[in-house]
Amino acid sequence: MLALTQLTALAWPAHACGCGAMVTADGSELLVTEETSVVVWDGDGTQQIVMRLTVDGDAAAAAWVMPVPGRAEVTLAEPELFTELDAVVAPERRVDRYFWPRPGDWPRAEQDTAGSSEGSAPPVEVVSQDRLGPFDVSRLAAGDPAALARWLENHGFALSGSLAGALEPYVAAGWEYVAVRLAPEGEAGGRGPVLSGPLEPLRLTFATERPVYPMRLSRLADTQQFLRLFVLADHRTTTEGTIGGDPVDVVFAGRLTPDELPRGALRQLVGEGRFLTLLHQDFPDPGRIDGDHHLVKAGSDEEFRRVESREELLTWGPVPAWQPVVGAPVALAVVAAFAVARVRRRRSETRPGAATGAQGEPG
Template sequence: MGMRYAMRSLVVTVGVALAAGSGAVMSANACACGGVVSGDSSARVNSESAVLGWDGRRETVLMRLGMRFTGADAALIVPTPTPATVSAGSADSFRELARVTAPERVTEYDWFGSGSLGGDASSAAPGSGPDVLSQVQLGPLEATTLRGGDLTGIREWLDTNGYQLRPEVSATLDPYLREGWSFVAMRLTSAKPLSGALDPVRITFDSDRLVYPMRMSAAATTPQSVHLYVFSDHRVTRLDPDTDRHTVATEFAAPVGEPSDPDLRALAAGHDYLTELSIYIPDPATITSDFLLGPAATDTPVRDRLVSKEYVEILGLPAGYVLIVAALSLIGVLASVILRRRSAR
């Protein structure tokens, strides 16, 4: 969602469209997946983190949203290439990712006192409704897997079940429907105010490529930020046609071994090269394709460094200069002694 919008790579609200409430639908924050809306503007996504894993046949998305919610219903729609299985994830997965990708701390010793401390809807004919394949309750979230139907039928189902999307957002469902995709519809069912990170949600589906659904984000009205973690055999980058229109930064890339967190270990499935991508999309209208992820040109490691300087002093003076003066003085004394001995001969 607007990430505050981060997505994909395995916990990613793969193309999520947030919606909520009844009555006049008003826009709240936009999100990387399409939009955050609420009938009373009470639902806001403060952060979205995602992790991706793919074994060549099946993809897993682990998603965690940070939300502030005080109103009625809030919901999101996630397109998937095939019907998905939805289950609960663990916050421990994200704690481990934060630890593994944290900047390397380096101490540099300054002997000369130079440098500085730093670091780098209208009426319509009835449509064909979707098939409800499964429905699970994950804490305050209800997740329903949908397959089939047409745009009118999907809209009717969503409206009947308390999901209200802006027309421009629901219109972005149509390309996915025409391509035979399925959807996961998730909505908050708790009446209690929520503030902070929701428990992660795991979405697993068959796919012949590593894809992060993004086309619904074209309906957003503000710049989008997407944060992805991807486990693979190699360093990963975006390969889709929209790549050059967006800013893509590799924040971390390196082999990390087998994760200690069991959920991450299952997600990685033996693929131990972790890539962390930050993507900024200044104009959502430039989104015409989903994110396609594949091997980068090289496996060159990337990791931020936090450099701190430690000043070495002797008697309150830069140690480098003191030692140089001392060395020159010693050389002078030795030279004087040698000359005297030669003169004495």
């Protein structure tokens, strides 16, 4: 706790995202524009979190801090996992056709087809340091945030007072930290390119009594936060509460089996079969975030898939259906009237005395 109070004198910027805190060097900025994560819960006390961050800004390097409830194994994950997940949860697309024309349809207009200890805590040590692709990954033992500050300072970064304060609940709970330095490789002696676009995904595997997605550090964000969280478990999953955000929205819920998936990263995570739940949540006021998301079994395994529908004028080939339907009786009436008129004319021509010309009466 004493180390945390000492860190409050440091005021370099710290940007939060749903999975942890992003720290940049003095004078540079880095914005997490998108965060997508996958939680895999085996039900046996082992949890995986696969995260992909999309960033933008002028920072050539940054550090990212992720608190975890147990010692984590960190590896690179497969980027195609997220493409495969997006394909699975894509909404069903349906076209609803209507018969009678609407404004803009007349006569045959083209249709629009767009549609987050005390002093008796044990000493803190750096468990390991590894290079994974563009990441320098350090795993730090639990109990003392000063170790995290030392690591950051050695790499040119420092914790702000607000971030140090936000770490206090994790220190009290005995959590550990995964500290990741993001640094794209540049030319020798150069500053290197700025961090931009999707970063390579990372996989964290750790032991925990119940599945959790850390969110508490997101309360430091200055702008609205959005969480997109995939959960693979034995059953449909929900959260215990909203932790200060809007209600959690279920976007997809369905059981996956390996037979219905192509060979790839997702199929490996599904194993013999798992239930996939996709949760969305908005945090309009990140300062109200008051905890981490604890994931629990939903009340039922009811499946759900969104449907995106668009409306089109019903056509038969290139012709709107209403035209021949309405036009046919009119055409028949015209033909019938023409036929009747023709019959009447012929009858009038064959009536006695209808002949013309001067002829005398028989003598």
